Amino acid sequence: MRRLAILLFLPALASAQRAATAPRWVAAAETAKVAPSSPASDPAAWLLAHVDVETTGLVPGWHEMIDLGVVMTDLDGRVVDSLFLRIMPQHPERLSPGARRVNGFDAARWRRMRALGATQAVDSLVAFHRRVAGTRPTMLVAFNSQFDAAFLDHLFRARGSSWRTLYHYFVLDIPSMAWSLGLRDLTGAALARKLGVADEPRVAEEHTGITGAMLNVRIYQALRARGMTPAIDSLARGTSWQLGPFGKPRDVNPVLEPDATPVCRCPPGDSLVHWEAYGTFNPAAVVREGKVHLLYRAEDASGREMIGGHTSRIGLAVSDDGLRFTRRALPVLAPAEDAQRPNEWPGGVEDPRVVEAEGGLYVMTYTQWNRQVPKLAVATSRDLVSWTKHGPAFARAGGGKYLTRETKSGAILTRLVGDRLVAAKVNGKYWMYWGVPDVGIATSDDLIAWTPLEDADGRAVKVLSPRPGYFDSWLVEAGPPAVLTDRGIVLLYNAGNSGGADGDPRLPARVYTGGQALFDPANPLRLLARADEPFIRPTEPYERTGQYREGTTFVEGLVRFQGRWLLYYGTADSRVGVAVSEPER
Secondary structure, eight states: OOHHHHHHHHHHHHHHHHHHHHOOOHHHHTTTTOSSSSSOOGGGGOOEEEEEESSSSSBBBTEEEEEEEEEEETTTOOOOEEEEEEEEEEOGGGGGHHHHHHHHHOHHHHHHTBBBBBHHHHHHHHHHHHHHTTOOEEEETTTTHHHHHHHHHHHTTTTOGGGGSSSOOOOHHHHHHHHHTTOOSSSSHHHHHHHTTTOOOOOOGGGGHHHHHHHHHHHHHHHHHSSSSSSSHHTTTTTTOOOOOHHHHHHHSSBOOSSSSSSEEEEETTTEEEETTEEEEEEEEEEETTTTEEEEEEEOOSSSSSOOOOEEEEEEEEEESSSSEESSSSSEEEEETTHHHHHHTTEEEEEEEEEEEETTTEEEEEEEESOOOOOEEEESSSSSSSEEEEEEETTTTTGGGGGOOOOOOEEEEEEEEETTEEEETTEEEEEEEHHHHHHHEESSSSSSSSSSOOOSOOOEEEEEOOOSSSSSSHHHHHSSSOOEEETTEEEEEEEEEGGGGGSTTTTTTOOOOEEEEEETTTTTEEEEEESSSSBBOSGGGGOOOOSSSTTTTTEEEEHHHTEEEEEEEEETEEEEEEEOOOOOO
């Protein structure tokens, strides 16, 4: 009997010993928190993490992850934030030929790009989730989800942890979703073609986890639109995505006018100049320390009597209510005897747009005008008063070819954080709409050096162009910083009307009005919708008298302040106006 008892006890003892010595990642998986709600009962509380990985092969545990892309969205697929990591495998020699053809992994190149180790990658991913999701429950979404989940599992084991600490028990699989809707060709490229969304790059060096994760988001959005609930494409058919409506308060407009009193010293020659005597217009706007700060273009009366024939500087005005402003006596940015003089003299510095970056840095895009070639340039500041010039935004792009081409009007993509518009990343990059008479798009890693996106022939990609017969038939030009909203990316733009048969006959030829366009939040190149009518146009005398008598409402500054949108614009290249969008009641 005693022998039988011992035999019965031995398996239990062995099981207890195994449990006592189980790796930490097992305990992490078994103790992962259970979500307090379900997506059905509390959908606003949940997030989706669209994940894609690139690896050295197909066998988890033998092959390893080389990069990871994560795009966080809400349940409707609206992008919240994204992360991209390059990871150095411990055994790069195990790279399979098939994997190399797909993702172009090269150990030496990965080392040069400072790829992270496995434990660093896990720490970075966990920190990203803590920052973006906090305690919100998150479900993993992937293409061939068991593959991505298995490689995530092995990555986390290197840290003694489990991916289950971040993601809910259930995993959403995109091919399964497509199958349930009757689609049978389940490759990513095939689904992209069928659903009419942009595919990811198929060139090995450009094929990464973040491009795959973004493709997953686009397919997810399209599948929802096809078979479940109306998604962003159907929302775009209406007008509810537009900002506004905006009204012009007559008791304060124009908020800034030329003033012949202030003087500053002007190089070369160190002469005294009435620097804002001729025009004050085309302003940027930011909220700082509870006040609205306007950075506006000011022209002196020197030079020739023509548009662009004077010297421009940038002044600063501050307001407690966003409507009544007090100006600084001296400009905060001006042409000077510095490295940028060849780009900025004699025409000066023009048409600023300003965004805030994480950490409190302010980034200004502006036009350098030497009366030969206008150049889009960048400056930065901590206090909006002292600025550091960084030179042309596209100086290193395309082998320097953009230095001899007209570039201007840079509107950086932002998201609303309280009352502040903060530069936003999509797909791990900052984005900027730029240019005239068509709007192009550029990306940056640091908000200072920018690279225009180009087509196969090396020409800048056009994401918005003039339309014959419409108010924007002559030209389109980016306005204030673009805003990432819950409906998509809203870009306010300036629109010129052609004369004759090509223009809108209801508007004067060459008049400037304002339009709105909606872009895909997961793919800032993709135009979803644009308004058929201008949302702002010259209607007041101060908008049709001055340097540009055809009339302008040149939108350039936008802030969310005290619960309402304030839009600042140049009027007839002479003054600054404000338009207000009151909150819904």
